[in-house]
Amino acid sequence: MTDNDYTACHKREIMAVHDAMDVLSGKWKISIISSICYYNKRRFSDILNDVNGISNKMLSKELKELEMNLLIKRIVLDSQPVTVQYQLTEYGRSLQTIINSLTDWGLEHRRVIAGKPTEAVL
Amino acid sequence: MTDNDYTACHKREIMAVHDAMDVLSGKWKISIISSICYYNKRRFSDILNDVNGISNKMLSKELKELEMNLLIKRIVLDSQPVTVQYQLTEYGRSLQTIINSLTDWGLEHRRVIAGKPTEAVL
DNA sequence: CGGCATCCTTCTGGATACTG
DNA sequence: CAGTATCCAGAAGGATGCCG
Numbered sequence: 001m002t003d004n005d006y007t008a009c010h011k012r013e014i015m016a017v018h019d020a021m022d023v024l025s026g027k028w029k030i031s032i033i034s035s036i037c038y039y040n041k042r043r044f045s046d047i048l049n050d051v052n053g054i055s056n057k058m059l060s061k062e063l064k065e066l067e068m069n070l071l072i073k074r075i076v077l078d079s080q081p082v083t084v085q086y087q088l089t090e091y092g093r094s095l096q097t098i099i100n101s102l103t104d105w106g107l108e109h110r111r112v113i114a115g116k117p118t119e120a121v122l
Numbered sequence: 123m124t125d126n127d128y129t130a131c132h133k134r135e136i137m138a139v140h141d142a143m144d145v146l147s148g149k150w151k152i153s154i155i156s157s158i159c160y161y162n163k164r165r166f167s168d169i170l171n172d173v174n175g176i177s178n179k180m181l182s183k184e185l186k187e188l189e190m191n192l193l194i195k196r197i198v199l200d201s202q203p204v205t206v207q208y209q210l211t212e213y214g215r216s217l218q219t220i221i222n223s224l225t226d227w228g229l230e231h232r233r234v235i236a237g238k239p240t241e242a243v244l
Numbered sequence: 245c246g247g248c249a250t251c252c253t254t255c256t257g258g259a260t261a262c263t264g
Numbered sequence: 265c266a267g268t269a270t271c272c273a274g275a276a277g278g279a280t281g282c283c284g
Binding site for chain 1: 266
C-alpha cells in the first residue's frame with residue numbers, strides 16, 4: 001500500500017476478513033483455539049483453566065460451535081470418569097498462522113500498554 | 123508442536139492472544155481496521171460501505187474505541203461539509219500481519235464452506 | 245458529511261445447581 | 265470429569281431522527 005490513495009477495490013479482502021471473523025468472533029473462541037493449538041490435545045477442564053475468566057457454560061457453547069465449523073474435533077476416551085480431548089482438525093490447523101500473529105502482537109501489545117507484565121499472573 | 127503431548131506451559135502465549143483480542147474483539151473491529159488498512163486513508167461513510175452490515179452507530183462507537191487504543195487516528199479536514207479521514211497509527215500498522223493472515227484464511231475459508239462465491243457481492 | 249441521542253429488542257454471559 | 269439447565273442482569277446492536 002503506497003501513500004497516495006489510488007482507489008483499487010479491496011472489498012474482496014475486507015469481506016474475507018469478515019468471513020474469517022464470522023467463525024472466529026466471540027470473546028473466547030480464539031483463546032480456546034490457541035489453548036488447543038498450543039497443547040495439541042487438551043481436555044475440557046484444562047481449557048477452562050487456560051482461558052482466563054471463561055465459564056464452563058461459555059466454553060461448552062463455543063467448543064460446540066467450533067466443532068460445527070469443523071475447526072476442532074471431540075474425542076471421548078472411555079475412562080472412568082469419562083475423559084474428553086479436544087484437538088484441532090487438519091482444517092483448524094490452518095489457523096496456526098493467525099494464532100501466531102496474534103500471539104506475537106499480544107506479547108508486544110502487553111509491553112506497549114505497560115503495567116501489565118507478562119509474568120504477573122503465571 | 124510435536125504429536126506427543128509434552129506439557130510445557132503455554133499460558134503466556136494464550137494470555138497474549140487474549141490480550142490481543144481485548145483490543146480487537148467485537149463483531150466489526152477487525153473489519154474496520156482492514157478497511158482503513160487496505161485503503162490507507164478512509165472516510166466514515168466509506169468504511170460504512172466497506173463493512174457489510176454495520177450501522178453508523180456501531181461504526182462510530184468502535185472507531186472511538188480503536189482511537190482510544192491508539193490504533194487509528196482521526197483527521198478532520200475543514201471542507202464544506204466536513205470530511206473526516208481515518209488512518210492507522212504507526213502502532214496500528216503493526217496489525218498488518220494479522221490482517222494479512224486473516225485475509226488469506228478468509229479467502230481460503232470461503233472456498234471451503236462453498237456456496238459463498240467471492241465475486242457475488244462485488 | 246459525520247456523527248450523537250433515544251428507544252427498544254435481542255443476545256451475551258455470569259452464577260448456581262444438577263446429571264451421567 | 266464433562267458437561268446441561270435455569271434464571272436473570274446487562275451489553276450489544278438495529279432503527280430512526282436530529283444536529284452542526
